Amino acid sequence: MTSEVKKANMKESFSYETSKDIPVPKRLIDQIIGQEEAVETIKKAAEQRRNVLLIGEPGVGKSMLAKAMAELLPREQLQDILVYPNLDDPNNPIISTVPAGEGKRIVMSHKNRARAQEEKKNLFMIAIISFILLMGFMLKQFLAAIIAAGIIFLALQQMRPQKTIMVPKLLINNEGKKTAPFVDATGAHAGALLGDVRHDPYQSGGLGTPAHERVEAGMIHKAHKGVLYIDEIGTMKMKTQQELLTAMQDKKYSITGQSETSSGAMVRSQAVPCDFVLVASGNLHVLEGMHPALRSRIRGYGYEVYMKDTMPDTPENRQKLVQFVAQEVEKDGRIPHFNKDAIKEIIREAQRRAGKKDSLTLRLRDLGGLVRAAGDIAKSEGAELVSKKHVLKAKKLARTLEQQIADRYITQKKKYSVFKSHGSEVGRVNGLAIIGDRSGIILPIAAEAAPAQSKEEGRIIATGKLGDIAKEAVQNVSALIKKYTGTDISNYDIHIQFLQAYEGVEGDSASVSVATAVISALEEIPVDQSVALTGSLSIRGDVLPVGGVTGKIEAAAEAGIKKVLIPKANMDDVMIEKKYEGKIEIIPVKSLGDVLEHALIGKGKESLIEKMQRISDIMPKGIIKNPTTH
Numbered sequence: 001m002t003s004e005v006k007k008a009n010m011k012e013s014f015s016y017e018t019s020k021d022i023p024v025p026k027r028l029i030d031q032i033i034g035q036e037e038a039v040e041t042i043k044k045a046a047e048q049r050r051n052v053l054l055i056g057e058p059g060v061g062k063s064m065l066a067k068a069m070a071e072l073l074p075r076e077q078l079q080d081i082l083v084y085p086n087l088d089d090p091n092n093p094i095i096s097t098v099p100a101g102e103g104k105r106i107v108m109s110h111k112n113r114a115r116a117q118e119e120k121k122n123l124f125m126i127a128i129i130s131f132i133l134l135m136g137f138m139l140k141q142f143l144a145a146i147i148a149a150g151i152i153f154l155a156l157q158q159m160r161p162q163k164t165i166m167v168p169k170l171l172i173n174n175e176g177k178k179t180a181p182f183v184d185a186t187g188a189h190a191g192a193l194l195g196d197v198r199h200d201p202y203q204s205g206g207l208g209t210p211a212h213e214r215v216e217a218g219m220i221h222k223a224h225k226g227v228l229y230i231d232e233i234g235t236m237k238m239k240t241q242q243e244l245l246t247a248m249q250d251k252k253y254s255i256t257g258q259s260e261t262s263s264g265a266m267v268r269s270q271a272v273p274c275d276f277v278l279v280a281s282g283n284l285h286v287l288e289g290m291h292p293a294l295r296s297r298i299r300g301y302g303y304e305v306y307m308k309d310t311m312p313d314t315p316e317n318r319q320k321l322v323q324f325v326a327q328e329v330e331k332d333g334r335i336p337h338f339n340k341d342a343i344k345e346i347i348r349e350a351q352r353r354a355g356k357k358d359s360l361t362l363r364l365r366d367l368g369g370l371v372r373a374a375g376d377i378a379k380s381e382g383a384e385l386v387s388k389k390h391v392l393k394a395k396k397l398a399r400t401l402e403q404q405i406a407d408r409y410i411t412q413k414k415k416y417s418v419f420k421s422h423g424s425e426v427g428r429v430n431g432l433a434i435i436g437d438r439s440g441i442i443l444p445i446a447a448e449a450a451p452a453q454s455k456e457e458g459r460i461i462a463t464g465k466l467g468d469i470a471k472e473a474v475q476n477v478s479a480l481i482k483k484y485t486g487t488d489i490s491n492y493d494i495h496i497q498f499l500q501a502y503e504g505v506e507g508d509s510a511s512v513s514v515a516t517a518v519i520s521a522l523e524e525i526p527v528d529q530s531v532a533l534t535g536s537l538s539i540r541g542d543v544l545p546v547g548g549v550t551g552k553i554e555a556a557a558e559a560g561i562k563k564v565l566i567p568k569a570n571m572d573d574v575m576i577e578k579k580y581e582g583k584i585e586i587i588p589v590k591s592l593g594d595v596l597e598h599a600l601i602g603k604g605k606e607s608l609i610e611k612m613q614r615i616s617d618i619m620p621k622g623i624i625k626n627p628t629t630h
């Protein structure tokens, strides 16, 4: 999309002045933004009562979809579940289902009957005791009468539990529910998920709480006729997953005490209905921990959806983000509405966070955080509406943990001059990396080359997680280095170090930087320290696009770097904040030749480029590009 079209799109006139003018759909399913395919699948799955596996990044609306599905399921089918004592076998309480709302009535009527019976019994007891005492008084046998009254009192007391235990327990109450249940069982342990029978230390001798009263429903039962949602299902124990599968297949599951040493383990109820729809979710890694049979059950009797994390930047989709802002304001209920400029700033942030050209982010939970932070600032200032300045302030204040770490990292590294932003040095490159989602960080790389100690072959020495990336990068480009410089790296031991790399740095895009550092070290040509670079290197020497360029450029600018080299294919993804504009020169590069041209400095550079030129003349076309083209 050209920038003219973009501008025209930005200008499109939505018929609103503030987010208050935007109607918020009533149904949750209509509030879900940008996940059209997932929404269609959920609608279909709700109609057919199918299970669903939602895979995607955090905060793109997985649990929202599951909740929306519960709203779509028919409410008429809801049931109450009662548990009755079993007089023949007290350890096998009886289960009964009735239409929603009936359960409470049944329990009440049982309670009333029990109370009436109790009152009758009490009356009877008072009458007998009074009679005995009266007789004792008349016969002057006070002591005997009191003893007799006491014995009868105790005997009648003993009969009491026999009566009260007849009252059933309401295990699941769906009275007055407007929608089918939605139960979030994320992280639930076996007892909470599958139901449990409480321990009773007084169980022996029938003195304790009757077994049926100790039966507790599990989430699978609470989700009966509704949706059971489990996020990160792969982290659940295999055994629990297996039980879950059994429950899904049988649509009923007996409740028993989950702890083997508890008196609850003696009790096993009749099967309790649990006809739920499972919506499981997580990121792709979740599949590794997922029981294969459970996954195959979902695949066979349901749908798998891969959720999107960006949507195309079109007028319709921007309109959806306007709706999103209105939704979030309404949902929060405490923050003021947004004016047009503030919404535009949120949309701009959605473009920035997408990290790709012509896209808008769908990580809307995070974006919702920005909406709330801006709202809080506006509220604290007593503003009637949230304006652009509040959003800008919120962006500064509500920085993610990773962004705060990146900020601190930069100040600290500057203080100890771990990275340099001026001058030149051999074998040292300012690489760029990402921590978290999108926070840029300078990743200084130092390389040193020494003639190989071993006769057979030189080694590449690099340590840590990033070390593996470095080794791979050097191996990948060794042929290239030979072709570019005529130097055979197997004659050298090459040491590569990531200077004080912060744990959790994503270094995949460091291969261009590693190759540059190694070439500089081998050829002893200094690297311009006012340059930072990022890019992934193909074995042919092409610089391939990487993620997070905006964050990386901003980090470089923040660190006082003057020039940043990024893959040409990433140029459209750049959306740096206004405050960095003009502070840093962004140079697109297409090949390693381009990179060396801009990153190296000094006399040696000319001769290297000359050498490369000479070599390129004898190399087949396509392997080496003219280093000055970009």
Ligand SMILES: Nc1ncnc2c1ncn2[C@@H]1O[C@H](COP(=O)(O)OP(=O)(O)OP(=O)(O)O)[C@@H](O)[C@H]1O
Residues within 6 Å of the ligand: 031, 032, 033, 034, 035, 057, 058, 059, 060, 061, 062, 063, 064, 065, 231, 281, 282, 324, 328, 362, 363, 364, 365, 366, 368
């Ligand atoms: N597609 C979306 N449309 C509208 N709002 C969304 C969307 N995605 C996320 N949100 C907002 O973000 C909040 C959190 O989203 P949700 O809990 O559904 O994310 P998730 O994908 O389940 O994340 P996680 O897997 O980390 O739990 C929602 O309550 C909603 O306000």
